[in-house]
Amino acid sequence: AKNPKNRYEIAVVQGDGIGPEVCGAGLAVMRAALGGDGILNFSEYRAGANCYRDTGTAFPAATYDACKAADAIFHGAAGIPGVTYPDGTEAGLDFGLQLRFRLDLFANIRPVKLHPGVSSPLSDAARTGIDYVILRENTEGFYAARGGGNLVRDDIASDTGIITRAGTERVVRKAFELSRLRNGALRDGRRRVTVCDKANVLRSLAFFRKVAQEVANDYPDIELDFALVDAMTVHLVRKPDFYDVIVTENMFGDIISDLGAATVGGMGMSPTAEIGDRNGFFQAAHGSAPDIAGQGIANPYGTILSAAMMLDWLGDRHGDARLTEGAERVRAAVAGCLTDGNLPGDLGGNARSDRITEDLCDRLAVMA
Amino acid sequence: AKNPKNRYEIAVVQGDGIGPEVCGAGLAVMRAALGGDGILNFSEYRAGANCYRDTGTAFPAATYDACKAADAIFHGAAGIPGVTYPDGTEAGLDFGLQLRFRLDLFANIRPVKLHPGVSSPLSDAARTGIDYVILRENTEGFYAARGGGNLVRDDIASDTGIITRAGTERVVRKAFELSRLRNGALRDGRRRVTVCDKANVLRSLAFFRKVAQEVANDYPDIELDFALVDAMTVHLVRKPDFYDVIVTENMFGDIISDLGAATVGGMGMSPTAEIGDRNGFFQAAHGSAPDIAGQGIANPYGTILSAAMMLDWLGDRHGDARLTEGAERVRAAVAGCLTDGNLPGDLGGNARSDRITEDLCDRLAVMA
Ligand SMILES: CC(C)[C@H](C(=O)O)[C@@H](O)C(=O)O
Numbered sequence: 001a002k003n004p005k006n007r008y009e010i011a012v013v014q015g016d017g018i019g020p021e022v023c024g025a026g027l028a029v030m031r032a033a034l035g036g037d038g039i040l041n042f043s044e045y046r047a048g049a050n051c052y053r054d055t056g057t058a059f060p061a062a063t064y065d066a067c068k069a070a071d072a073i074f075h076g077a078a079g080i081p082g083v084t085y086p087d088g089t090e091a092g093l094d095f096g097l098q099l100r101f102r103l104d105l106f107a108n109i110r111p112v113k114l115h116p117g118v119s120s121p122l123s124d125a126a127r128t129g130i131d132y133v134i135l136r137e138n139t140e141g142f143y144a145a146r147g148g149g150n151l152v153r154d155d156i157a158s159d160t161g162i163i164t165r166a167g168t169e170r171v172v173r174k175a176f177e178l179s180r181l182r183n184g185a186l187r188d189g190r191r192r193v194t195v196c197d198k199a200n201v202l203r204s205l206a207f208f209r210k211v212a213q214e215v216a217n218d219y220p221d222i223e224l225d226f227a228l229v230d231a232m233t234v235h236l237v238r239k240p241d242f243y244d245v246i247v248t249e250n251m252f253g254d255i256i257s258d259l260g261a262a263t264v265g266g267m268g269m270s271p272t273a274e275i276g277d278r279n280g281f282f283q284a285a286h287g288s289a290p291d292i293a294g295q296g297i298a299n300p301y302g303t304i305l306s307a308a309m310m311l312d313w314l315g316d317r318h319g320d321a322r323l324t325e326g327a328e329r330v331r332a333a334v335a336g337c338l339t340d341g342n343l344p345g346d347l348g349g350n351a352r353s354d355r356i357t358e359d360l361c362d363r364l365a366v367m368a
Numbered sequence: 369a370k371n372p373k374n375r376y377e378i379a380v381v382q383g384d385g386i387g388p389e390v391c392g393a394g395l396a397v398m399r400a401a402l403g404g405d406g407i408l409n410f411s412e413y414r415a416g417a418n419c420y421r422d423t424g425t426a427f428p429a430a431t432y433d434a435c436k437a438a439d440a441i442f443h444g445a446a447g448i449p450g451v452t453y454p455d456g457t458e459a460g461l462d463f464g465l466q467l468r469f470r471l472d473l474f475a476n477i478r479p480v481k482l483h484p485g486v487s488s489p490l491s492d493a494a495r496t497g498i499d500y501v502i503l504r505e506n507t508e509g510f511y512a513a514r515g516g517g518n519l520v521r522d523d524i525a526s527d528t529g530i531i532t533r534a535g536t537e538r539v540v541r542k543a544f545e546l547s548r549l550r551n552g553a554l555r556d557g558r559r560r561v562t563v564c565d566k567a568n569v570l571r572s573l574a575f576f577r578k579v580a581q582e583v584a585n586d587y588p589d590i591e592l593d594f595a596l597v598d599a600m601t602v603h604l605v606r607k608p609d610f611y612d613v614i615v616t617e618n619m620f621g622d623i624i625s626d627l628g629a630a631t632v633g634g635m636g637m638s639p640t641a642e643i644g645d646r647n648g649f650f651q652a653a654h655g656s657a658p659d660i661a662g663q664g665i666a667n668p669y670g671t672i673l674s675a676a677m678m679l680d681w682l683g684d685r686h687g688d689a690r691l692t693e694g695a696e697r698v699r700a701a702v703a704g705c706l707t708d709g710n711l712p713g714d715l716g717g718n719a720r721s722d723r724i725t726e727d728l729c730d731r732l733a734v735m736a
């Protein structure tokens with residue numbers, strides 16, 4: 001598939017809460033980075049809690065078909081408090097969660113990077129730097145049931161976590177490939193894949209570790225490392241600069257990627273790429289923040305950094321330098337903007353979302 | 369059972385690695401706090417990885433019987449790298465893990481407290497203080513299988529997490545009782561029980577939340593709060609001073625209690641009490657640290673603080689002020705010793721274990 005297209009179709013879902021605001025910021029920045037609408041064609045579709053409330057359907061078939069057919073999918077944020085599925089969980093309404101399973105987006109890539117100008121709650125972080133990637137398996141593990149667990153009378157409830165060889169192999173392979181792609185992320189220049197599990201207590205996770213070990217044989221140039229999930233939380237607080245790529249089970253990835261985000265400015269600074277063999281889905285890791293929705297004060301950086309990941313993924317996939325270079329420019333603009341102290345409320349500043357977006361677009365106008 | 373005994377039987381298992389060293393420190397400090405061997409009678413038993421290597425049995429029947437019959441159980445640490453059970457997990461060898469299930473020690477109490485003189489990796493911690501308790505359900509949840517999960521051919525592995533109404537009720541009730549016992553832990557003077565789950569995705573954990581909500585009705589004086597486990601990791605890094613008592617599922621408790629420990633000096637500062645209706649088991653939350661075993665440099669504070677929890681529990685249970693006052697003295701001695709900078713290597717100092725233990729005993733000799 002290394003043939004650049006003239007134009008790429010992007011399915012856009014704004015979602016709920018601050019979703020439309022941060023999504024709009026992402027689109028504006030991509031347009032500025034690529035000099036207009038020539039290369040990407042954005043089409044909007046509905047899905048999520050708002051859509052469910054208005055139409056009775058959380059994920060319309062037309063939206064699914066468009067997402068599946070598109071070159072990439074771009075999302076704002078999902079969820080409205082109190083709007084739940086009949087089963088009582090929010091899982092049925094979460095557009096992103098549904099998409100992972102329906103489009104087999106097995107690799108959930110969550111970079112954890114402390115950007116210049118952003119302060120970390122870890123006192124040593126500025127000195128040591130934080131720059132690693134969490135690769136969360138995105139289609140099985142403890143999320144296999146995702147709302148479909150068992151409830152026996154009103155007395156016993158259960159959920160079964162499932163690890164398959166095939167599902168583990170492909171995500172661990174991706175981890176090693178990611179480590180090869182990252183240039184000099186580790187201060188000591190080495191490459192390292194850390195497998196995070198709970199092999200000492202759970203058989204399914206001992207199996208995850210065993211399969212990971214087998215895959216690792218194909219990548220002798222990259223160091224293989226193991227961490228139990230409980231100890232992993234300690235390491236991410238005490239020696240984050242040790243890590244390069246961490247690959248882990250679905251729910252563990254959910255947990256430790258939020259922890260990682262907390263150490264680099266919070267959920268507002270955390271982009272995500274969810275990738276399958278055919279499709280790619282891009283959104284910030286944060287929720288819909290209904291408490292601040294509509295006020296114009298949401299942090300748009302996470303979504304904008306997700307846009308950069310989308311440009312990178314599309315560009316690599318199609319061998320299209322216009323896109324990878326666009327991604328570079330977005331990241332450079334973000335770095336400049338943050339360094340100059342253009343910070344939203346969650347990062348301790350008071351810049352409004354549109355001021356940040358305009359600042360980024362101005363920088364991009366000069367670069368392009 | 370509020371009748372003080374003349375003497376209490378304590379079953380002691382030193383365990384593996386640094387186990388004997390930290391266990392010895394704990395016993396010495398208890399003797400100093402209580403003026404000798406008059407009140408507690410310590411009897412030693414074998415269990416763990418060393419015992420398995422030497423005898424082929426990890427948990428001899430005689431040890432189990434003694435633990436069951438004793439007034440309390442005191443443990444060093446468990447595990448030797450490379451010594452695993454035939455099923456490939458270490459779970460079969462872990463004395464503490466076995467004990468939880470066999471003696472139904474359903475409440476795993478892990479205080480997270482930043483002691484004076486100890487520095488936190490969180491830059492704001494000194495200003496805000498950290499002092500909360502994690503109550504980990506200890507007998508079900510994702511630990512239900514603990515090595516007994518399914519492996520189908522060499523292709524699919526699974527583990528089933530189980531939440532029961534009875535198991536949830538008793539541990540949530542304990543959380544509210546703990547909150548009542550803690551005096552003024554929260555800066556704002558309020559009491560708060562936070563239920564940590566993943567109710568938005570897993571049915572068993574939505575059930576956990578629902579049962580917790582029902583139990584909460586009996587405690588209208590205490591605020592009820594909810595956090596998804598992923599968001600919980602963010603909160604424990606960004607606003608640890610908000611928390612009072614956090615109650616959670618077994619594996620989530622395993623994960624977030626290590627995270628909590630990391631914020632207050634690490635595993636070496638983390639005592640644990642594992643409590644059932646009849647039995648109580650006390651050990652530090654850290655492992656056996658085989659890399660430093662036998663060198664006399666292990667941090668004994670975690671085990672010593674576990675000893676204080678044991679004295680408190682026994683004293684409360686039997687209405688015996690000699691023990692609760694002894695616990696007070698141990699904590700006062702620890703605070704003094706830490707404030708004076710008597711820190712082991714993991715806290716950035718270079719005090720040897722025996723110097724710390726002697727210092728504590730000297731302080732206790734003057735207090736008693
Ligand atoms: C919203 C929720 C279903 C989702 C998850 O649990 O995976 C979110 O926390 C995430 O990390 O993407």
Ligand SMILES: CC(C)[C@H](C(=O)O)[C@@H](O)C(=O)O
Binds near residue numbers: 201230465622
């Ligand atoms: C050693 C291990 C089995 C144990 C657990 O996973 O519970 C430990 O991590 C703990 O927290 O007590």
